[in-house]
Amino acid sequence: MRKLLTSVLAAAAFSFGGSGLIFAADMPLKAPPVPVSIWTGFYVGGTAGAAWGTFDPSTSTSALPGGEFAPSSLVAFNAAGSSLSIKPSGFSGGFEAGYNWQPGNLVFGVEGDIEWLPLRGSTTTGPIVYPCCAPSTFTLSASASANWLATARARVGIAAGSWLLFATGGAAFTSLQGNFSFSETFYGAAPEIASISEGKVGYTVGGGIEGKLWDHWSVKAEYLYVDFGSISTTGVYGTGVIIPPQPFSHSFDLKADIARLGLNYHF
Numbered sequence: 001m002r003k004l005l006t007s008v009l010a011a012a013a014f015s016f017g018g019s020g021l022i023f024a025a026d027m028p029l030k031a032p033p034v035p036v037s038i039w040t041g042f043y044v045g046g047t048a049g050a051a052w053g054t055f056d057p058s059t060s061t062s063a064l065p066g067g068e069f070a071p072s073s074l075v076a077f078n079a080a081g082s083s084l085s086i087k088p089s090g091f092s093g094g095f096e097a098g099y100n101w102q103p104g105n106l107v108f109g110v111e112g113d114i115e116w117l118p119l120r121g122s123t124t125t126g127p128i129v130y131p132c133c134a135p136s137t138f139t140l141s142a143s144a145s146a147n148w149l150a151t152a153r154a155r156v157g158i159a160a161g162s163w164l165l166f167a168t169g170g171a172a173f174t175s176l177q178g179n180f181s182f183s184e185t186f187y188g189a190a191p192e193i194a195s196i197s198e199g200k201v202g203y204t205v206g207g208g209i210e211g212k213l214w215d216h217w218s219v220k221a222e223y224l225y226v227d228f229g230s231i232s233t234t235g236v237y238g239t240g241v242i243i244p245p246q247p248f249s250h251s252f253d254l255k256a257d258i259a260r261l262g263l264n265y266h267f
Contacts, residue, residue, distance in 0.1 A: 049260025120145035
């Protein structure tokens with residue numbers, strides 16, 4: 001009887017264990033969840049924030065036989081002309097539009113925007129005493145401005161739930177205006193005045209974070225750096241009656257930082 005009970009229990013255990021093994025082997029492996037594509041599509045929106053930058057105006061000249069500047073005065077003039085600095089700041093705001101494509105957790109996109117960018121300012125150095133000819137002095141002045149900014153950029157990011165962390169970069173567009181002047185008390189001639197206005201293409205890089213709010217809306221925080229290189233012009237001081245006309249070279253550039261918030265509607 002004991003041997004029979006042992007045999008029955010062993011058979012039952014083998015049958016249960018075998019079916020359990022078979023059942024476990026037959027169970028399909030559960031695939032990891034596929035990320036939901038919540039960023040794919042077109043969107044439009046608005047931005048608002050702050051912008052601050054640097055114009056680096058510069059005025060220089062070179063020695064001419066019988067010209068305006070003695071060697072020591074030429075050194076003083078060029079040193080003053082390279083020390084000019086304008087650091088404007090202000091509110092920026094505008095509109096943007098773009099398209100995202102989300103394969104898995106990666107998000108690729110393109111975005112364009114145009115905004116008001118009121119960066120402007122002026123600076124003056126002097127009066128500076130001529131080393132050769134005290135108490136005669138000279139004064140240099142410069143002003144520069146940019147009123148708008150447009151960009152066309154690529155975006156790449158990583159989606160985590162309803163959040164998107166992204167980097168961006170591309171082309172930047174603006175129009176730069178500048179004015180320069182030089183005056184002195186030595187000869188008392190009319191001031192040298194030069195102006196320049198030029199459309200300029202530069203580059204921009206940056207990044208930020210964007211989060212879905214409800215339905216079709218999202219909010220983002222973004223930083224952009226823009227660099228437009230330099231533009232230049234020339235001018236001439238003097239009429240040639242007392243001294244030969246003295247040529248001047250003028251230039252300035254624009255580099256700016258932009259921190260802004262955006263609200264977008266996704267179609």
